[in-house]
Amino acid sequence: MLHTFVAYVEDLPGVLTRVASLFRRLNININSLTVGRSERPGLSRLTLVCEASGEAGHRIRASLFKLENVVDVDDIAQAPSVTRELALIKVAATPQTRGHIFDLVEVFRARIVDLTSESLMIEMTGVESKIEGLIEVLREDEGRILEICRSGKMTMRRGHHTSGVLRAMGTVTEVEQSANATEDNAAAKLK
Amino acid sequence: MGTKTNATTASDQNAHLTTPTRLTGAEILWATLVGEGVTDVFGYPGGAILPVYDALRKFPIHHILVRHEQGAAHMADGFARASGKVGVCLATSGPGATNLVTGIATAMLDSIPMVCITGNVSSKVLGTDAFQEVDITGITLPVTKHNFLVSRTEDVAKAVREAFQIAKSGRPGPVLVDITKDAQQGTAIFDFEAAKPKPYRPHPMLSVEDSGLAQAAELIRSAKRPVILAGHGVIESQAMEQIQTLAERAQIPIALTLLGLGGFPASHALNLGMMGMHGEAWVNHAIQEADLLIACGMRFDDRVTGTTATYALKAKKIHIEVDPAEINKNIKVDVALIGDLRQVLEQLLPRVGGRDGSAWIKAIEASKGAVSVHDIKNLPDSGHLYAAHVMHDLWRITGGNAIVATDVGQHQMWEAQYFHHEHPRTLVTSGGLGTMGYALPAAIGAKVACKDKEVWVIAGDGGFQMTAAELATIVQEKLKINIAIINNGYLGMVRQWQEFFYESNYEATPLVSPDFVKLADAHGIPGRAVRTRAEVEAAVQEARSSNGAFLLNFMVEKEDSVYPMIPAGSALHEMIRRPDSDPLEERADDK
Numbered sequence: 001m002l003h004t005f006v007a008y009v010e011d012l013p014g015v016l017t018r019v020a021s022l023f024r025r026l027n028i029n030i031n032s033l034t035v036g037r038s039e040r041p042g043l044s045r046l047t048l049v050c051e052a053s054g055e056a057g058h059r060i061r062a063s064l065f066k067l068e069n070v071v072d073v074d075d076i077a078q079a080p081s082v083t084r085e086l087a088l089i090k091v092a093a094t095p096q097t098r099g100h101i102f103d104l105v106e107v108f109r110a111r112i113v114d115l116t117s118e119s120l121m122i123e124m125t126g127v128e129s130k131i132e133g134l135i136e137v138l139r140e141d142e143g144r145i146l147e148i149c150r151s152g153k154m155t156m157r158r159g160h161h162t163s164g165v166l167r168a169m170g171t172v173t174e175v176e177q178s179a180n181a182t183e184d185n186a187a188a189k190l191k
Numbered sequence: 192m193g194t195k196t197n198a199t200t201a202s203d204q205n206a207h208l209t210t211p212t213r214l215t216g217a218e219i220l221w222a223t224l225v226g227e228g229v230t231d232v233f234g235y236p237g238g239a240i241l242p243v244y245d246a247l248r249k250f251p252i253h254h255i256l257v258r259h260e261q262g263a264a265h266m267a268d269g270f271a272r273a274s275g276k277v278g279v280c281l282a283t284s285g286p287g288a289t290n291l292v293t294g295i296a297t298a299m300l301d302s303i304p305m306v307c308i309t310g311n312v313s314s315k316v317l318g319t320d321a322f323q324e325v326d327i328t329g330i331t332l333p334v335t336k337h338n339f340l341v342s343r344t345e346d347v348a349k350a351v352r353e354a355f356q357i358a359k360s361g362r363p364g365p366v367l368v369d370i371t372k373d374a375q376q377g378t379a380i381f382d383f384e385a386a387k388p389k390p391y392r393p394h395p396m397l398s399v400e401d402s403g404l405a406q407a408a409e410l411i412r413s414a415k416r417p418v419i420l421a422g423h424g425v426i427e428s429q430a431m432e433q434i435q436t437l438a439e440r441a442q443i444p445i446a447l448t449l450l451g452l453g454g455f456p457a458s459h460a461l462n463l464g465m466m467g468m469h470g471e472a473w474v475n476h477a478i479q480e481a482d483l484l485i486a487c488g489m490r491f492d493d494r495v496t497g498t499t500a501t502y503a504l505k506a507k508k509i510h511i512e513v514d515p516a517e518i519n520k521n522i523k524v525d526v527a528l529i530g531d532l533r534q535v536l537e538q539l540l541p542r543v544g545g546r547d548g549s550a551w552i553k554a555i556e557a558s559k560g561a562v563s564v565h566d567i568k569n570l571p572d573s574g575h576l577y578a579a580h581v582m583h584d585l586w587r588i589t590g591g592n593a594i595v596a597t598d599v600g601q602h603q604m605w606e607a608q609y610f611h612h613e614h615p616r617t618l619v620t621s622g623g624l625g626t627m628g629y630a631l632p633a634a635i636g637a638k639v640a641c642k643d644k645e646v647w648v649i650a651g652d653g654g655f656q657m658t659a660a661e662l663a664t665i666v667q668e669k670l671k672i673n674i675a676i677i678n679n680g681y682l683g684m685v686r687q688w689q690e691f692f693y694e695s696n697y698e699a700t701p702l703v704s705p706d707f708v709k710l711a712d713a714h715g716i717p718g719r720a721v722r723t724r725a726e727v728e729a730a731v732q733e734a735r736s737s738n739g740a741f742l743l744n745f746m747v748e749k750e751d752s753v754y755p756m757i758p759a760g761s762a763l764h765e766m767i768r769r770p771d772s773d774p775l776e777e778r779a780d781d782k
Contacts, residue, residue, distance in 0.1 A: 014328065014340070021332055055519070062396050062516035068337040068357060072395070165395050 002031070003057050004076040004083070004155050005048045008038060008166070010069040018067050019046070026060070028052050032085075032152030039172050043071060047155045072165040080158040086151040087131045088113075089122040091144050101138075108134045119146060128153065211382040216344035216375040217246040220308065223351040225250055226383045229279050231639050233257055233266040237283025239323060240310030242375035255639060255668055258660035260287050262632035264294020265658070267305050269636030272619045273594055273644075275429075277304045277358050278636060284311045285323030288369070289330065293626060295365045296334040300623025301450060302427060304363035306354045307335075313373040314342035328369050336364030344377035348386035360391040362514045363427060396515035399530045399538060407485075407509045407526045408542035411441055414483035414507075416551045419445040420466065420495075423622075424488015424513060424532045425454035426615040433536035434487060435459070440540070442548030444555060446474050448489050449607055450622040457591070457611035463555065467495040468757045469604040473558045475755075475763040481506045488512065488532040491521040492623070493759070501762040511535045565769050567751075568609065572724050578602055578677045578747045582609035584727045585647065585675065588735070593617070593645040596634035598654035599625045601683035604753045606649050628657030631674070635661060638670045645673070645735065652678040652704045662714045665740045673734045674718075674742040676707050679749045687752045691767060711742035718742030 009015045016035065023030050031049045038045035052060065057075045064073045093101050095117065105112055105122055108130065114121035124131055131150065138145050207214065208226050220243055224232070233255045236244045247254055257263040260282045267278030278298075282291050288309040298305045312321040328340045337357050339350040347370060354366040411417060425434050431454055438445050438461045445455050446466040455462055463474045475497075478484065484506045489495070496502045499521055510517075510524040511532055518527045528535045563569060567579040582605045585593075591611055596619040597603040603620060612618050619637050621629040630650040638646040655676050665672055677683075686700040711718040721730045721743055734741035754769035 017329070018332060025333060058518070059516055059520060062394070062514075062518070065394055065396060066336075066514070066516060 001052070001054050003050055003052055003060065004081075004153065005050075005061065005064065006074040006076060006155055006157075007046050007048065007064060007070055008040065008043045008072040009046060009067075010071065011037070011042050011044045012069060015044075015069040016046075018069060019048070019064065022060070022063055022067065023048075023050060026052075026056075028056075028060075032150075034152045034154050040169075047153055049153050071169075072163050074157070074163055076155055076157065079161075081155050082158060083127060083153050083155045084125055085128055085131055085153050087122075087124045087135075088147075088149040089124065089135065089138065089145065090114075090119055090147040091122065091138055092118060092146055093120050093144070094118065104134065104137055110134060207381055208383045211380050211385070213378050214381045215242065215246065215378050216347045216370065217242040218249065219344065219347045219379065219381045220351060220370065220375070221246055221250040221252060222381055223348045223383065223386065224252060224279065227352065227355045228276070231255060231270065232279045232281050233263040233270070233636065233639075234281030234308075235260050235263055235283065235287055237285075237287045237310065237323070239284035239312055239372050240281065240287070240308075240375075241283075242372065243281070243308070243310065243370075254281075255635070255664065257632070257664055259658065260290035261294050261628065262635075262658055262661045262664065264291045264305070264307065265297065265626075265629050265632035266636035266639070267307070268294060268298045268301075268303050269596055269619050269633030270640040271298075271303050271305055271636075272633070273616050273637035274640035275616060276640065277306055277355055279306050279308070281308045282310075283323065284309060284327070285325045287323075288325055288327035291367075292330060292334065293624075294632075295331055295367065297621050297624045297626040297629060298365040299334045299336070301621065302363050302423060303365065304358040305365040306351070306358055307331075307365060307367040308351075309367065309369045310375065311340070311369050311371045314371040315373070317342070317371065328367065331367050334365070335367050338367040338369065340369045340371075341374050342371045343379075344374050345379040347374060347379070348381055348383065349388070352383075352386050353388040356388045356391055361394060394513075394515055397513075397530045398515075399528050399535050403526050403528050404539055404542060407528060407539060410483055410507050410509060410526065411443070411485070411543055412546065414443075416477075416481045416554075417441070417443045417483040417485065417548070418463070418477055418481045418506075419443050420448070420478070420484055420486045420489055421445050421451045421454050422448040422487065422489025423450035423454075424511075425451055428488060428513065428532040428534075430488070430533035430536055431455065431615055433533055433540065436540055437485075437536060437543060441543050441546045442552065443485070443546075444477065444548075444552060446470070446478060448492070448495055448622070449620065451489065452607060452618045453612035453615045456613045458613060461552075465607050467492075468497070468759075469608065469753050469755070471559075471608075472562065472755050472766050472768060473555055473560075475757065475766065476558055477555045478503050479505075479762075479764045484508045486510045486512070486524070487536070490514075490517045493521070496521060497757045497761050497763045497765070501764075503763075511539075562769075574723060576722060576724050576727070576745060576747050577751055578605045578679070578745070579609050580724045581675065581677060581721075581727060581745050581747065582606050582649075585649075585731060586610040588728060588731045589645060589647070591617075593647050594619060594634075594637050594641060595647045595649055596620070596630045596637055598630035598650035599627045599684075600651045600654060601679075601687065601751075601753050602649055602651050602677040604684075605677075608753075627651075627654035630654065631658050631661045632664075634672050634674075635664055635668070635670060638672050639668070646671075648672060648674040650674070650676055651683055652676055652680065652707070653682040653702055655707070656704060659710065662711065662716060662740075666714050666716065670740060671738070672740045674711070674716075674740065676742065676744045677747055678704065678707065678744055679747050679751065680704070681749060683751075684753070686750070687756075690750070690752065691756070692758065707742060707744040711740075716740045716742055718744065720744040720746055722746045
């Protein structure tokens with residue numbers, strides 16, 4: 001089955017290797033992986049999607065937690081959540097053929113973000129199936145798609161959900177305040 | 192050797208621990224090690240770690256020069272296993288660092304707390320394939336609990352202190368700290384207190400729920416045929432007393448894993464002995480017949496379970512384990528109590544009452560049958576020397592009080608069967624990785640940690656040759672270590688597998704060895720060969736009473752096998768038993 005893990009990891013060199021290496025060792029292919037800054041200073045948030053047996057979820061989550069740089073891991077499983085993906089699609093289009101693509105973009109609620117006399121670039125955000133749908137339609141004309149760049153999935157649970165680990169770390173403001181306090185202390189010490 | 196020309200008084204030496212002082216990165220490393228309570232470090236110098244070696248004379252730490260970095264890692268590992276403290280090893284960049292890897296993996300597989308320090312090239316040339324540069328944090332990533340690449344002097348103390356905390360917390364393991372040469376050479380303010388790591392974060396999935404404890408207690412109360420399976424966790428979490436209380440109060444027999452040996456006294460009436468591939472038949476039979484298994488600090492390794500498809504199908508299972516990733520990994524369990532074994536048992540014990548276990552204990556006793564009659568140690572002396580005789584006599588003569596470091600293979604299993612360990616940390620052996628060459632260096636580490644203890648190396652003729660160079664380390668350090676080589680002229684365990692599963696095609700297992708007594712002699716270590724059972728006792732006593740190290744070369748039966756044996760991937764009850772008749776015919780060339 002498809003597993004989606006959302007993790008908070010320390011923003012340090014090599015952390016991504018440690019996470020990826022765990023899946024490599026289990027011979028599990030990572031379908032998609034997105035990483036970026038989170039609401040907490042010093043912590044990155046990642047969404048990792050992979051195909052593994054149903055029982056593997058517990059062990060993967062437990063093993064991820066064993067990595068010293070991994071702060072929190074959520075196995076989304078069937079929990080209510082919002083998943084989005086961003087795609088940039090470059091297609092060949094002349095002034096004569098643009099009109100048709102503009103219509104498609106309208107229907108799929110995508111956007112044109114770059115336009116030249118030979119090509120244009122479509123930006124689209126949505127669930128995987130919607131992006132696949134647009135790509136499929138664009139493929140109906142052979143040779144039209146020049147490049148596809150997809151971000152991979154980003155997932156967030158619905159509702160006011162916070163994991164026990166993050167709760168224990170305090171709210172974002174608390175964390176920021178304590179970080180500032182530590183810096184102030186350090187600065188005071190130096191003086 | 193080891194004389195500290197610039198040695199200062201103890202208070203001066205430790206002043207930097209209380210007063211922030213400007214030091215070089217190399218000095219900070221040693222000062223941090225001193226602060227962490229380190230007394231001995233096993234290492235080998237080289238270009239990228241030279242600043243560290245240059246600073247050593249200023250610090251009250253004894254450095255043991257090894258002959259190969261693998262030895263340094265095994266010594267740190269043996270030091271940790273024998274003492275319960277964190278072992279420390281030191282190596283240079285490149286080949287020095289890669290030579291540590293087998294030793295680090297050995298410690299990782301057996302959850303041994305260890306800190307490995309490596310030097311690396313200067314941060315400016317990292318990643319340029321500079322001379323003796325290797326990506327050791329990359330290489331050791333899967334075989335360490337964690338590792339650090341330190342390229343700034345001001346990060347040295349923090350990384351090292353964190354390494355110690357990680358190494359000994361939760362499920363212990365090795366941690367590597369790679370320090371670039373410029374970080375060793377630069378200076379920074381050393382503030383031991385300020386470098387103290389944040390409190391260790393316990394694994395967030397630890398969970399010991401009231402309902403789980405109640406369920407476990409009820410399973411124990413109602414069980415008719417319970418068995419406790421005790422592993423290395425008993426020793427690592429120091430739960431010896433708690434596990435004994437549980438066993439005695441509820442009258443439950445205990446089977447031990449290889450690494451669990453010593454965690455529960457061998458002489459105890461409820462001790463069944465070692466389980467698994469080379470466990471006695473009745474032990475594995477009891478597990479297969481059990482209606483409740485209480486697994487304590489063990490991980491249902493394949494050498495313990497045989498095929499999981501038929502493992503203990505009649506039993507409910509309670510798993511008490513500190514690592515959440517081990518729960519339901521190999522064997523599905525009914526109740527998981529995920530936490531430190533000692534703490535969990537302390538929570539569980541008040542709920543466990545007295546039980547009458549006599550019927551089940553009698554049934555197990557009856558299932559032993561005539562096994563002891565066929566036991567080689569009880570057979571009349573045929574003039575042949577069997578490894579079992581050596582193990583049995585070593586145990587008898589040392590009163591079971593020695594620390595034994597074994598290598599890997601047949602002798603390791605014979606040791607586990609015939610040397611009965613009463614106390615924890617008296618067996619130092621590579622269980623998970625099964626590292627040949629482990630015994631000699633591990634014994635050196637154990638002896639350095641426990642100078643007043645009698646220490647024996649038991650190694651096969653194959654494994655001994657893998658790290659035999661460390662004989663010189665024993666001499667240089669003037670260590671009193673007794674060495675028993677179980678010499679059968681074969682890579683014995685592999686030969687046994689060839690005999691059982693490859694139609695006795697002894698490909699690449701017959702082994703020509705040097706005369707080990709002469710090899711020892713070349714190092715200035717006395718020794719002698721032992722060829723008959725009658726000679727064993729006097730030889731062992733001679734070794735024990737010799738002032739320095741002593742080597743005994745036991746020329747044992749060549750094609751003896753370890754019985755019983757569960758073929759890999761077979762069920763626990765599908766054992767190859769010790770043949771009823773005298774298993775070995777007399778042959779002219781036997782001696």
